[in-house]
Amino acid sequence: MLLGIYCLVSLISVVNAQKFDAKHIKSAYMVNFFKHITWPNETSKKDYHLAIYKESSYFDFLSKALKDKKIKNKNIRVSYADNVEQLKRADSVYIPQEFNGDLHDIANSLRGTNTLIISDNSQNKHDVMINLMQVDKSTVISFEVNKSNIIYEKLSMSADLLLLGGSELDIATLYRETELAMQKTRSKSIKLQSNLLKQEQQLTLSRKALNKLNIELSRNASSAKAQKFELAQLKINVTKKQQQVEQQRIRLEQVTEQSIKTETELLKQQAMLADKSTENQKILATAEQSKKVLKQQEEELVRHIAQLKEQSDDLKSKKETISNQQTYLFLTTILTTLAILAVLLIIFFSNKNKKTTTKLTKTLAHLNDTQEQLVQSEKMASLGRLVAGVAHEINTPLSIAITANSLVLDDTLEIKDKIADTSLSKKRMDQHITMSEQSLVMSEGALQRVKHLLTNFKMVAADQVISEQRTINLAKYIDDVISTLSIEMKKKNVSYQFIGSDNLEVITFPGVFSQVLTNLVINSIVHGFDEQQGGNITIDITAANQGVEIHYKDDGRGMDAYTLTNIFEPFFTTKRGKGSTGLGMNIVYNIVNQQLKGTITVTSEQGVGTMITLILPNTV
Numbered sequence: 001m002l003l004g005i006y007c008l009v010s011l012i013s014v015v016n017a018q019k020f021d022a023k024h025i026k027s028a029y030m031v032n033f034f035k036h037i038t039w040p041n042e043t044s045k046k047d048y049h050l051a052i053y054k055e056s057s058y059f060d061f062l063s064k065a066l067k068d069k070k071i072k073n074k075n076i077r078v079s080y081a082d083n084v085e086q087l088k089r090a091d092s093v094y095i096p097q098e099f100n101g102d103l104h105d106i107a108n109s110l111r112g113t114n115t116l117i118i119s120d121n122s123q124n125k126h127d128v129m130i131n132l133m134q135v136d137k138s139t140v141i142s143f144e145v146n147k148s149n150i151i152y153e154k155l156s157m158s159a160d161l162l163l164l165g166g167s168e169l170d171i172a173t174l175y176r177e178t179e180l181a182m183q184k185t186r187s188k189s190i191k192l193q194s195n196l197l198k199q200e201q202q203l204t205l206s207r208k209a210l211n212k213l214n215i216e217l218s219r220n221a222s223s224a225k226a227q228k229f230e231l232a233q234l235k236i237n238v239t240k241k242q243q244q245v246e247q248q249r250i251r252l253e254q255v256t257e258q259s260i261k262t263e264t265e266l267l268k269q270q271a272m273l274a275d276k277s278t279e280n281q282k283i284l285a286t287a288e289q290s291k292k293v294l295k296q297q298e299e300e301l302v303r304h305i306a307q308l309k310e311q312s313d314d315l316k317s318k319k320e321t322i323s324n325q326q327t328y329l330f331l332t333t334i335l336t337t338l339a340i341l342a343v344l345l346i347i348f349f350s351n352k353n354k355k356t357t358t359k360l361t362k363t364l365a366h367l368n369d370t371q372e373q374l375v376q377s378e379k380m381a382s383l384g385r386l387v388a389g390v391a392h393e394i395n396t397p398l399s400i401a402i403t404a405n406s407l408v409l410d411d412t413l414e415i416k417d418k419i420a421d422t423s424l425s426k427k428r429m430d431q432h433i434t435m436s437e438q439s440l441v442m443s444e445g446a447l448q449r450v451k452h453l454l455t456n457f458k459m460v461a462a463d464q465v466i467s468e469q470r471t472i473n474l475a476k477y478i479d480d481v482i483s484t485l486s487i488e489m490k491k492k493n494v495s496y497q498f499i500g501s502d503n504l505e506v507i508t509f510p511g512v513f514s515q516v517l518t519n520l521v522i523n524s525i526v527h528g529f530d531e532q533q534g535g536n537i538t539i540d541i542t543a544a545n546q547g548v549e550i551h552y553k554d555d556g557r558g559m560d561a562y563t564l565t566n567i568f569e570p571f572f573t574t575k576r577g578k579g580s581t582g583l584g585m586n587i588v589y590n591i592v593n594q595q596l597k598g599t600i601t602v603t604s605e606q607g608v609g610t611m612i613t614l615i616l617p618n619t620v
Contacts, residue, residue, distance in 0.1 A: 023058070023143050026132060027065045028403045029164065030094070030118070033130060034071045036158035037116055039091060047075040051090035053106070054082050054099055084109045092116040103127050107149075114153050129153070130166075142166060142399070147402040164399050184570060203357065220339045227332045234321070381603050397450050404439040411435060411616075419558060469620060472510050474541055474548060475502035481514045485521050492525050500541035504548050506618040512591045519584045520552050520612060527574060528556025528610060547598070550614040559604040567602055596620060 034048050048071060052059040057082040066076045079090065084106055087093045093110070095103055097120040103503040107127035108118060117129045125131075143166040150157050162168070308521040415432050418424035475498060482489075482496050489496065521537065529535040540551040559567070566572045592600040599618040 022141060023061055024065075025403075026120075027062060028407070029132065029141070029143065030062070031066070031069065031071060031076075031093070032116065032164055032403070032406065033116070033161075034076065036161040036164075037092075038158075040114055040154045042072075045074060045091070047077045049077050049079065051079050051081040051087050051093045051101075053087065053093060053095050055096040056080060058094075058096065059513045065287075086117070088113055090115060092118060095120065095122070097121045100124065112153070114155065116150070116153070116155060122303070134577040144168075144589045164402055190571065209348060210350065213342060217339055217342055217346070220335060220342075224332055224336050224339070295541045397445075397447070400448075401443040401447055404443045408436050408439045432451050465521060468511075469507060469509055471505055471507050473502075474506060474550075475506050476502075477510060477513070478517060478539060478541075481517050482521070485518065488522065488525055489537075494525060494529060495518075495534075495536050497536065497538045498541075501540065501543065502541075504541055504543060506548060506616060508616065509620060512595050516588050516596075516614075517552075518593055519588050523584055524554040524556055525612070528554045528558075531557060544615055547617040548616060549618065552612040552614070553609060555609040556611055558606040558608050559602075560606055564602060564604055592616075603607060 030050065034050075039045065050062070050066075054061060059078065063078045064142075066078055069076050079086070081087050081090070087106065088110060091114075093106070093115060095106065098121065100122045103117075103119055103122055103124050104127050110117065117127075119128045119131045121134060122128050122131050125144075125146065127149070128144065128146050129149045131146070132141060133143060134141045143164070145157070145162065145166050145168050145170055147157065291562070350550075353360065411432055415424060415429070418428065478498065505569050524535070524537060534557050538551075538553045540553070563574060567585050570583060570586040572586075589600060592598050592614060596616055597620050598614060600615075601613045602610065604610040
């Protein structure tokens with residue numbers, strides 16, 4: 001118990017100096033692990049056996065720290081082991097960080113022996129049960145729990161174990177599965193876009209062919225109409241000519257009949273003249289006159305015959321013309337029939353194009369739905385990162401508070417026993433009061449830190465879920481959002497610095513602004529610092545004309561000209577197939593221009609870093 005008081009006092013001193021003693025924190029974790037883990041034959045055990053693998057200095061420390069320490073009314077026996085056979089006799093084994101290379105062989109050898117394995121900063125997530133985690137050059141210690149391995153060894157774990165500052169490895173697995181599902185959805189969307197582009201090209205070609213057919217049909221229809229009009233005029237002219245020929249034929253028949261009558265009369269007169277040769281000169285004169293009239297009539301008959309011949313030739317020529325026109329009309333009829341067939345083909349292709357257009361419209365609608373689902377998935381992934389970051393930030397102060405309270409409770413129970421057997425001294429009571437006071441102060445500070453983190457989380461999370469307009473202090477709100485991303489930044493050892501005015505206020509939508517800032521930070525971590533450990537992010541705020549100007553800078557790898565040109569394009573990413581959606585910067589661009597009514601520009605140089613400038617109005 002005195003050792004517990006020493007550990008707590010040491011821990012409190014370290015906390016007040018913003019530093020922690022890793023050995024004491026690890027020993028406190030060891031005690032709590034025995035409290036919250038139950039072995040199948042625990043009731044028959046006389047004590048708990050903890051074996052330290054090949055690290056004599058830590059064995060010496062724990063042997064002294066856990067001497068006479070009772071857990072569930074059982075002592076903790078610490079032993080040193082330098083081979084696997086010695087480890088098999090222990091209830092729990094501790095593998096130091098420098099021997100993580102032996103973890104896989106040790107885990108296989110201890111399989112089925114009901115042994116709890118405690119590792120230190122191991123990257124082998126498959127074989128660990130409880131894995132202590134300590135960031136380099138930091139005294140912040142947390143732990144991971146592989147619940148499936150614990151259950152396999154027939155050990156049971158208390159639900160309160162994770163409250164000490166731990167997390168389950170299954171959460172990371174689920175997150176990776178979500179990323180893989182999003183990657184498949186993005187591949188399907190890219191294929192749909194490619195098919196849509198091909199179908200649009202085919203539709204354009206069909207439209208051009210249809211326009212050509214329409215123009216040709218219009219020309220043919222105009223030509224057929226003109227030919228029909230000419231044919232009607234020719235029919236009218238032929239009818240008139242036929243009527244004229246008929247009239248001339250009737251007149252010719254009348255003249256012929258008259259000639260026949262005249263010739264008959266002349267024969268009679270000649271007969272009379274032959275009979276009356278002796279008639280007087282008057283009758284001869286009359287006969288002479290009759291000859292002259294007959295001659296004139298003969299001449300007129302010759303003229304009529306010549307005219308009739310001319311009309312017959314003219315009629316023959318017109319018949320040939322009519323025959324040619326009938327041939328032309330036949331060809332015109334064939335062309336008209338072909339034109340009608342072309343119209344029917346056009347109607348057929350038009351219906352087919354209409355069906356194709358309907359199918360393309362449905363495909364486009366499905367593509368838009370898919371893109372909207374990807375945007376929502378990206379938003380939920382951002383909110384998931386926010387929850388994970390806050391959970392890890394809360395674990396550390398909460399673990400400190402729980403550990404301090406646990407030590408105070410143990411010491412209080414010891415004081416209670418001493419009061420019962422009247423062996424309590426004033427010095428021991430003063431030690432208890434001092435330790436309790438310091439522990440409560442430490443717990444109060446840790447719980448206040450938890451309260452502050454929860455307040456920031458509730459405000460930022462509510463802003464992302466409920467998009468309402470309100471007045472915010474930009475410097476404070478940016479600090480709140482960055483605090484929710486601290487776990488992601490710690491993984492890459494990325495530091496953050498704010499410069500500029502800290503009293504600028506704007507009326508805006510905090511939820512969408514936090515989404516913009518979150519996407520920028522995650523983009524820097526994933527793309528800017530992906531090949532390096534450590535980096536710096538700087539945010540500078542200055543007042544602008546009726547607004548504010550925000551300069552976001554990182555000193556990561558930077559971008560080439562091609563990436564810089566396409567950075568705002570949807571589905572564009574340099575991490576294709578590695579879990580990146582390609583929508584982050586496109587979402588940022590749309591939010592800044594449409595919802596925040598501002599502008600965004602990006603400048604970058606490879607090997608130097610990237611600067612993103614946002615200009616936002618004072619009021620949206």
